Amino acid sequence: MTAPRPVAPDDLPQIIDLLDTIFRREKGINDQSVLTDFPLLFAEENLRNCRVIERDGRIVSHAAVWPRTFDFKGQAIGVGIIVLVATETGSRRQGLAAELMRDLQAAMPGLGCQLGLLWTGMPEFYQTLGWKTVDTPGWIASGSNTNGDGDRRLHVVDFDPSRHLDSVDRLHRSHSPHSRRTLHESAHLLTLPKCPVLVGEADGVAVAYLVDGRAINKRGLIEYAGNAHDIWELVQHVASSRGPQRLLVFPTHAELAGIAREADWSIEPLRSSKGTGDEMLLVLDETLANSGLLEQFFCWGLDLA
Numbered sequence: 682m683t684a685p686r687p688v689a690p691d692d693l694p695q696i697i698d699l700l701d702t703i704f705r706r707e708k709g710i711n712d713q714s715v716l717t718d719f720p721l722l723f724a725e726e727n728l729r730n731c732r733v734i735e736r737d738g739r740i741v742s743h744a745a746v747w748p749r750t751f752d753f754k755g756q757a758i759g760v761g762i763i764v765l766v767a768t769e770t771g772s773r774r775q776g777l778a779a780e781l782m783r784d785l786q787a788a789m790p791g792l793g794c795q796l797g798l799l800w801t802g803m804p805e806f807y808q809t810l811g812w813k814t815v816d817t818p819g820w821i822a823s824g825s826n827t828n829g830d831g832d833r834r835l836h837v838v839d840f841d842p843s844r845h846l847d848s849v850d851r852l853h854r855s856h857s858p859h860s861r862r863t864l865h866e867s868a869h870l871l872t873l874p875k876c877p878v879l880v881g882e883a884d885g886v887a888v889a890y891l892v893d894g895r896a897i898n899k900r901g902l903i904e905y906a907g908n909a910h911d912i913w914e915l916v917q918h919v920a921s922s923r924g925p926q927r928l929l930v931f932p933t934h935a936e937l938a939g940i941a942r943e944a945d946w947s948i949e950p951l952r953s954s955k956g957t958g959d960e961m962l963l964v965l966d967e968t969l970a971n972s973g974l975l976e977q978f979f980c981w982g983l984d985l986a
């Protein structure tokens with residue numbers, strides 16, 4: 682076994698094949714690839730944050746961190762999102778993924794990460810590495826009823842980067858918390874595969890948007906911005922054309938839970954920003970531990986792993 686090492690551009694075909702096998706094909710998904718689902722993770726400038734272990738000249742294990750900056754009421758918090766941790770079937774339970782995780786965790790403070798964040802169906806693996814499961818504040822609203830057509834005011838259109846990029850980016854930044862995305866990052870995230878974005882326009886101006894996640898790794902109405910009534914109008918647009926939906930209601934838009942309840946949608950507490958699996962945090966900067974921030978913590982859909 683070799684020690685963990687950063688990914689080089691030439692490794693990508695092998696890594697993508699390993700990860701697509703485990704996270705896509707073995708789950709019956711043949712129309713998504715991690716390469717296009719995580720364009721910023723596998724961008725050349727982030728490859729040093731993707732680590733692998735080789736055995737007999739073949740890559741058998743991978744784990745990566747995607748450093749982000751979250752804005753909490755004007756305060757910048759460095760967050761390292763852990764993405765695509767996997768070991769090929771024949772090499773499991775030999776300590777490889779744990780070795781990669783320890784390597785990433787040691788590097789994360791140097792990358793400006795004060796917190797680690799991940800979603801998993803296997804919390805036991807991460808618990809032994811110091812991670813803790815957390816409850817995300819918010820609700821999941823499920824339903825398909827719409828409130829009729831009476832009070833619709835928006836013109837609903839598909840996101841068009843040339844028309845909407847600046848205004849959607851501005852809408853995203855108008856809520857706290859949010860991730861600080863460059864326009865280049867927003868351009869990638871707002872055009873991810875199987876994550877269409879609807880924009881609500883009033884008098885030709887974008888006043889709300891909604892991400893309709895249909896991908897295996899991003900499912901449901903997972904990100905939005907604008908005022909709650911305008912967002913609800915976009916939700917109704919999706920529900921009336923595509924049937925039952927799951928809307929993740931974050932505390933920035935608690936009003937949406939009441940609107941959904943009035944429309945007879947069912948409301949349950951949210952457990953993870955993703956709506957599925959366990960959300961886990963690793964506190965790397967102890968000054969955050971008693972800041973009250975961890976209790977309010979959630980992640981918008983387009984930054985989800």
Ligand SMILES: CC(C)(COP(=O)(O)OP(=O)(O)OC[C@H]1O[C@@H](n2cnc3c(N)ncnc32)[C@H](O)[C@@H]1OP(=O)(O)O)[C@@H](O)C(=O)NCCC(=O)NCCS
Nearest residue numbers: 766767768773774775776777778779780800801802805806
């Ligand atoms: C989860 C996964 C990455 C673990 O990789 P690995 O290289 O086998 O992990 P390690 O050998 O480093 O495991 C270290 C410890 O984690 C725990 N662990 C690992 N796999 C586990 C499992 N399937 N069930 C419970 N605990 C597990 C054990 O405590 C293990 O130590 P032990 O073998 O001494 O008991 C691997 O099973 C995998 O690729 N699964 C499919 C993809 C996936 O689910 N990834 C995680 C998504 S967030």
